[in-house]
Amino acid sequence: MARHDARNWSDCTKMIGLLCLAASILTQHGSSGQRVKVEPEVLSYPGQTVNLRCAFSDATGIQLTMVTWIYEPKEGERINIAVFHPSFEPNYPNSPVKGRVSFTPSPPNLASPSIQITDVKMTDEGKYVCEYATYPIGNEQGITYLVMLAKPQNLASVMTVEAGTKPVIVAHCESVDGRPAAQISWVTTANGNATTASKAGADNTVTVSSDYYMTPTAADNGKDISCVVTHRTQVKAESFPMKLAVQYPPQVTIDGYDNNWYLGRTNVVLTCQASANPVPLSINWKTMSGEVPDNVQISGKELKVLKVDESVNTTFVCEVKNSLGTTREQVTATVREPSPNPTNAGVVAGAVIGSLLALLLVAALIAVLVTRSRRQQQGYRANGGSDMKTRIFGGGKKASKNGTGGGAGSGGVAGSNNNGPIYVYNESSSHQGLGEKNNHHQPLTMGGRPEVVATTPTAQDILLSNELDDAERRKFDELEEEERYDHFTGGAPILQLRPPHDQDDMIGDYLDDDMESQRDGSVISRTAVYV
Structure with a gap:
């Protein structure tokens, strides 16, 4: 185990040593590359003068011996173009730029040995190297690329x-x-x-x-x-x-035929549409039969039929030509029988329908206005004058109820017709029980009592009386029961309603044509009111 660890330590030591050596080499190279200062790229146009600058940034501890400018084309070998040694004059070896290259400033110095090239040419493009000979580190260099530009x-x-x-x-x-x-x-x-x-x-x-x-x-x-x-x-x-310019033979279409050429139709037009490159040289119309009908007019690309008849029941051909060829297009016209009123039927139907709709609209509007007006008047009569009651004497429910239309002894209204006068009963007045609606009657004096002359009721009065609801009719029935004339048993004189100018035709107290026989054998007046 100890032997294995010793081997690993030895390998690590070697690896660290190699890394340190590589770092040292890179550091020296980087530092040396930074000592010679040049422009990485210089642009120029033909005929101009370019300056290629070079300088040694830090010469501490270093002895600068000599400077050489080297030209390296894209293709070919390196060539020395300028050399400077402090002990000698500047030298310019043979090169493509000899006679156009020189050190600047003049005389040069090793700290800044820049050069300039006059009247540069496109062939001068390439790599230019400023190389220092030093001691003790050896040669140091900087590279400038001369890029020649030419506007195309x-x-x-x-x-x-x-x-x-x-x-x-x-x-x-x-x-x-x-x-x-x-x-x-x-x-x-x-x-x-x-x-x-x-x-x-x-x-x-x-x-x-x-x-x-x-x-x-x-x-x-x-x-x-x-x-x-x-x-x-x-x-x-x-x-x-x-x-793009693309040439092609004519392309032809015919417009205007709607398959509705009927006898008698006028001014129908066919149009020959043609596209071509080069432009068409000519546009010609013809028919398959070879003859153009007399009622056909041709003007350029248009063919006009003045009036459709059997002669235009044919095939029309449009022929277009340009330098690349000729193209034809045709259309066959079919003449039909005219349809009855082909254009007016729809107009007439539309007019009739429109008129009916307009009439219905007007009628509905009138009905709404009339109904509204009647309701307003009915509301005024029923609500605005709550103490007034409208009654029609001479017909209606009571007349049919008594069977005789009312007699003299019963206090009914004389007469059985429905066209009797309209009266208004005023509940708030104790002096006048009956008054005629609309104030069309003039009071007269007859036998010491007022006589009221009635006029024929208007259609509006009759309609308004018919529109009374059941509640109003019940009120009227109760009112008639209370005011029933046959409750009066006194022998009061009869109040006759008649026009004043009929006084001469009276027989006694009645008109000769005013009497009417009843079923019970009695005779009563049609217009008299028994009080």
Whole structure:
């Protein structure tokens, strides 16, 4: 057991030692990488002057011996382009930038040995290394990437194609002589795919091209398609909106035939609708028989039948032509017998129904208004004047009850007809027991007693009297029982109700045509009231 623990301790010690060594190496590398200060990336356009800065940040305890600038292209070997030793003049070996490179400031110093390159070219792009020779730590370096930019020339176009069954290029887009390479994308609702290719251009630039492929149809003509170019030199992406150009033969339809061409119908029109790319060269109307009827007028894409008759019972053909071909469409017209009143029957029926509904509405409105008015008047008569009772003398329940319509001895109303005058009995007055409704009667003096002349009751009075409820009728019955005239046994004179102008026709106290025989053999007046 002790031997096993010793072995584990030895392994742990070795592992810790390795970790400490790796950390030391990483620390030294990190610290050395931070001593040489450079810009990680410098951008430039052709023809400009660029400055590549370099400095040693902390030389404490370190002796700086020499500085060398090295150019490392993307393809090829490293090349020294500038060397400085404090004991010698700056040296510029043969390189692609010789004559255009120099230390700055001049004369240079080891603490800040920056360089500048004038009239930079696209081929100057690459990695530039600032390397220090030091003692005792050896060489130290910093790397700067020079990125040459070239704003490309972007363009896009659509291809005019014919509708078919195979994929073809319908649009093309290019970004020419850019640095770095541009990115191209497509935006469209058309169903297709894009292919993109790049090729080296002049002076280390890149040209990127993209084609959009699809199987074109007539429905694709005019659809929107846009090429979008994105490049580092552009503030925002550049878009090229376009419309697809697909050519196709004419597509023809005929509108206007409703299968209701009846004899005598006028001004029916057929319209030849045609779409094509290129646009149609001509639109022609003809018939299958070869002759156009006399009552047919043709104007461009419209064919107008002035009046339908048997001559238009034929097949009309519309022929459209463009550079890709000719297309025909036809419609066969069938002439029918006219239907009786094909358009007026519905109008007449609608008018009749509308009139009936209007009449019913008016009648209902009148009935409501009349009923409301009657109820208001009835309420006024029954409630507003609670001491008044309306009675009709000369007919009704009491007349039929006595069988004779009332006699002189019984105090009934003279006469058996229902058209007698209407009287109002006032319970609150002790001087006048009976008064005629509506104040149409003038009091007269006859034999020392007042005589009342009655007029014929109005229809409103009769209706209102008939609308009295059972309670009111019972009250009237009780009132008639109390006021029954046959209770008066005195020999008082008779009060006759008659117009004043009939005084000359009286026989005694009665009119000669006013008397009426009764079943019991008596004769009584129709208009007299026995008091």
